[in-house]
Amino acid sequence: MKNMKKINVTSSSMPPFEEYIEKIRPLWDSKWLTNCGSMHNLLEEKLQEYLGVKNVSLFSNGHLALYTALNSLNLTGEVITTPFTFISTTHAIVQNGLTPVFCDINPDDYTIDVNKIEKLITDKTSAIVAVHVYGNACDVEKIEEIAKKHNLKVIYDAAHAFGVKYKGRPITSYGDISMVSFHATKVFHTIEGGALIYNDDSLKSKIASLRNFGLAGQDQCDYIAMNAKMNEFQAAMGLCNLKHIDEEIEKRRRVVLRYQENLKGIKGIKYFQVQDNITPNYIYFPIVVNEEEYGETRDRLMERLADENIFSRKYFYPLTCDFKCYKDKGYRGDVEVARKIAERVLTLPLYASLTEEDVDRICKIIKKSEV
Ligand SMILES: *Cc1c(COP(=O)(O)O)cnc(C)c1O
Numbered sequence: 001m002k003n004m005k006k007i008n009v010t011s012s013s014m015p016p017f018e019e020y021i022e023k024i025r026p027l028w029d030s031k032w033l034t035n036c037g038s039m040h041n042l043l044e045e046k047l048q049e050y051l052g053v054k055n056v057s058l059f060s061n062g063h064l065a066l067y068t069a070l071n072s073l074n075l076t077g078e079v080i081t082t083p084f085t086f087i088s089t090t091h092a093i094v095q096n097g098l099t100p101v102f103c104d105i106n107p108d109d110y111t112i113d114v115n116k117i118e119k120l121i122t123d124k125t126s127a128i129v130a131v132h133v134y135g136n137a138c139d140v141e142k143i144e145e146i147a148k149k150h151n152l153k154v155i156y157d158a159a160h161a162f163g164v165k166y167k168g169r170p171i172t173s174y175g176d177i178s179m180v181s182f183h184a185t186k187v188f189h190t191i192e193g194g195a196l197i198y199n200d201d202s203l204k205s206k207i208a209s210l211r212n213f214g215l216a217g218q219d220q221c222d223y224i225a226m227n228a229k230m231n232e233f234q235a236a237m238g239l240c241n242l243k244h245i246d247e248e249i250e251k252r253r254r255v256v257l258r259y260q261e262n263l264k265g266i267k268g269i270k271y272f273q274v275q276d277n278i279t280p281n282y283i284y285f286p287i288v289v290n291e292e293e294y295g296e297t298r299d300r301l302m303e304r305l306a307d308e309n310i311f312s313r314k315y316f317y318p319l320t321c322d323f324k325c326y327k328d329k330g331y332r333g334d335v336e337v338a339r340k341i342a343e344r345v346l347t348l349p350l351y352a353s354l355t356e357e358d359v360d361r362i363c364k365i366i367k368k369s370e371v
Helices: 017-024 038-051 062-072 087-095 140-150 201-210 232-263 298-307 336-342 356-366
Strands: 055-059 078-081 099-102 125-131 153-157 177-181 194-198 269-271 285-289 345-348
Touching (some): 038 055, 038 194, 038 232, 055 201, 062 087, 062 153, 062 177, 062 194, 087 099, 087 125, 140 153, 194 201, 298 356
Parallel strands (some): 078 125
Antiparallel strands (some): 177 194, 285 345
16 A cells, blocks of 8 residues: 555644643642542633633543533433434433433534424423534524423533634533533543533532532432542643643644645535634534445445545444434434434544645545545
8 A cells, every 4th residue: 555654533632741740740749639639620710711611510521421411400201312423412311311302403514403393392301402513503592592482401512512612602601501521532631521511500519419429528418420520630631731722723723724625626525614603623524425426435435545544433323313222212203314414424534633744645535536
């Protein structure tokens, strides 16, 4: 093969080694490694400031944060959600004893189709769990209107939406609670980690208790809950990464622009434009392959890239409702658009240190020109 440099779909951002070492050095004196240590508390504060939001509660990972968000709002019965997401979203609903009802997505930005939500609402519906998929913002205004009208809670899986703004306002300030993921593969990371973001101050102590076994002091336990605390090594990584986050996002932006220039006008290859009024974070670069126009399936393109040591990902495929653990459960849902997209979508490599030459090499293969 002509060019064997391996390109993975993602590569974690790392702070300079010395910065991390300096940051964790004090832990050898304090020996305070978890349970709301000083780095944990500082990271919560810094994130509130950076994101411009009222309350941030840190977690050991995004999934437990989302699980806890649903647990904290006393939901019952059915929850309207999207199957075009990472499996975590659906698991968090089902693990809370709730029934997911799958709503289709809109064909422009792949977020939940707000015109199809209302007909799924019954007297059992207690919430909407929507996803800002690929950092694309849901129609938060319409969702708010529907939720008010039917007295529903709104939880956003904003795992992809760190730092995204809508009309200058943080996207995570919409809804009752938003969850962001700080997994190693996300734009901002704490190795593993995540957070809940919410406006209602009265949730703060409940959420703190729910991430620590439901305890409230040494001899009081009010809730049946998880252990989901972020430790000091994770928080230290977060503090280091936060210093560099703006540069990281700028580098990602350049990669995305390079892809867009390269892929413009290729028949059968569609990519997103940034939505109106949105400040994006450039977390993913998904393309949708239309076999009839492109002359090749998504899977074939993925194979051809892999032959050149370039690893893309079918993200998201299959729909969560089509995984073995859910497909025979009889959950309601009409998800034709989502299924069609899932069968055609391919997420291309994107990370801050990907070079323009790397992008050009990937795009040459997509353009089927000589490499
Ligand atoms: C990453 C991700 C999660 C889970 O976050 P973790 O921090 O990995 O637990 C949930 N939902 C979506 C859409 C994700 O991409």
